[in-house]
Amino acid sequence: MIKVNFDIPLDLFRTATPPMLGVDISTSSIKLVELGALPKNAGYILERYAIEPLPKGAVQDGNIDKIEVVASALQHGWKRLGSRIANVALALPTAAVITKKISLPAELNEEDMEYQVEAEANQYIPFSLDEVNLDFQVLGASAAGEEEVEVLLAASRKANIEDYVAVAQTAGLKAVVVDVESYARERALFLVGEQLPNGVRDKCVAFIDIGAASLNLDVLCNGQSVYTRDHQLGGEQLTQQIQDAFGLSREKAEAGKRGEGVLSASYAHDLLQPFVDNVAAEITRALQFFYTSSQYAQVDYVVLAGGSAVLPGLDAAVAAAAEVNTLVANPFAGMTISSRIRPELLQRDAPALMTACGLALRRFDPS
Numbered sequence: 374m375i376k377v378n379f380d381i382p383l384d385l386f387r388t389a390t391p392p393m394l395g396v397d398i399s400t401s402s403i404k405l406v407e408l409g410a411l412p413k414n415a416g417y418i419l420e421r422y423a424i425e426p427l428p429k430g431a432v433q434d435g436n437i438d439k440i441e442v443v444a445s446a447l448q449h450g451w452k453r454l455g456s457r458i459a460n461v462a463l464a465l466p467t468a469a470v471i472t473k474k475i476s477l478p479a480e481l482n483e484e485d486m487e488y489q490v491e492a493e494a495n496q497y498i499p500f501s502l503d504e505v506n507l508d509f510q511v512l513g514a515s516a517a518g519e520e521e522v523e524v525l526l527a528a529s530r531k532a533n534i535e536d537y538v539a540v541a542q543t544a545g546l547k548a549v550v551v552d553v554e555s556y557a558r559e560r561a562l563f564l565v566g567e568q569l570p571n572g573v574r575d576k577c578v579a580f581i582d583i584g585a586a587s588l589n590l591d592v593l594c595n596g597q598s599v600y601t602r603d604h605q606l607g608g609e610q611l612t613q614q615i616q617d618a619f620g621l622s623r624e625k626a627e628a629g630k631r632g633e634g635v636l637s638a639s640y641a642h643d644l645l646q647p648f649v650d651n652v653a654a655e656i657t658r659a660l661q662f663f664y665t666s667s668q669y670a671q672v673d674y675v676v677l678a679g680g681s682a683v684l685p686g687l688d689a690a691v692a693a694a695a696e697v698n699t700l701v702a703n704p705f706a707g708m709t710i711s712s713r714i715r716p717e718l719l720q721r722d723a724p725a726l727m728t729a730c731g732l733a734l735r736r737f738d739p740s
């Protein structure tokens with residue numbers, strides 16, 4: 374499984390992984406997840422989670438525009454979480470990271486490999502190496518032959534990483550892992566396999582995250598990502614329509630959407646249904662595009678994640694339009710759930726916690 378940890382000033386080659394929380398800083402909110410491991414390899418336990426809303430404009434397109442605002446939300450979210458763990462695993466937005474698979478001689482030792490990776494990285498990265506943080510991971514034998522190994526290199530501008538690290542620090546927490554959002558999410562997808570009779574490992578799964586501002590499609594076949602696309606479509610659009618149609622504040626519109634407040638009777642027919650149909654049509658088009666541009670003619674499952682995945686009727690609309698078995702992701706399906714957590718709330722929130730859960734799993738890496 375791919376795992377990236379950018380070289381923030383910490384000991385990358387430590388032998389024991391410290392306890393850490395998964396913290397996903399995204400457009401609409403900060404999600405915090407604490408996982409534990411049960412004794413005797415009895416699996417994971419979801420100890421705690423919290424979702425702390427962010428004001429509009431604090432994080433946009435994955436950029437942290439207001440560090441103080443985000444840090445104070447993180448601090449607040451962490452207090453609500455009630456954990457003693459102050460180490461956090463964060464994720465950079467996928468678009469902020471350049472990745473490249475290269476082949477290197479298998480016999481290289483760690484130091485030589487680092488040297489080679491830097492030399493190769495120079496060719497692919499449009500910035501000076503002084504400005505970037507670099508990480509690499511040996512993925513395994515290369516298709517090119519036995520003497521070669523396939524290596525994934527990942528690079529991101531230092532300025533990007535520094536903002537994330539600064540948010541944690543200002544909130545009184547410590548970033549010990551800086552990963553990439555898509556990798557964290559894919560890690561959690563394997564847990565979603567618990568919801569399916571035969572898992573997801575040898576299947577083709579269209580993994581669709583519908584957040585506030587964006588819809589992200591990631592097709593994984595046999596555990597490998599074969600296609601990704603981003604679309605500018607998300608739940609925020611519906612929130613805005615509710616605000617405009619009923620003259621409501623953003624908070625009231627959000628609450629109404631979640632079924633916590635009462636919306637006018639015309640909401641379901643005039644706003645929700647057209648939005649759901651539009652999302653289903655966009656997903657169907659995106660899948661058609663994938664089929665025509667790849668060797669694959671069908672996916673086995675569509676897995677819907679992100680906060681907007683729980684919109685009433687969305688899974689059925691996608692299943693009907695795209696003619697694929699569709700389910701709403703629950704990364705905690707195979708886990709023990711702490712008695713602190715209310716199952717009905719978790720049911721609603723779980724699809725939005727994929728990235729945070731994938732980050733929380735980093736705690737159990739034998740790094």
Ligand SMILES: Nc1ncnc2c1ncn2[C@@H]1O[C@H](COP(=O)(O)OP(=O)(O)OP(=O)(O)O)[C@@H](O)[C@H]1O
Binds near residue numbers: 400588608680725
């Ligand atoms: N219970 C719910 N019912 C309907 N919509 C919901 C619910 N919970 C969250 N949402 C919507 O989901 C969106 C937030 O989803 P999510 O937290 O996955 O987005 P994000 O990661 O912050 O955004 P992005 O991925 O676009 O950066 C918001 O538009 C919110 O209104």
Ligand SMILES: [Mg+2]
Binds near residue numbers: 399400582585
């Ligand atoms: Mg998101």
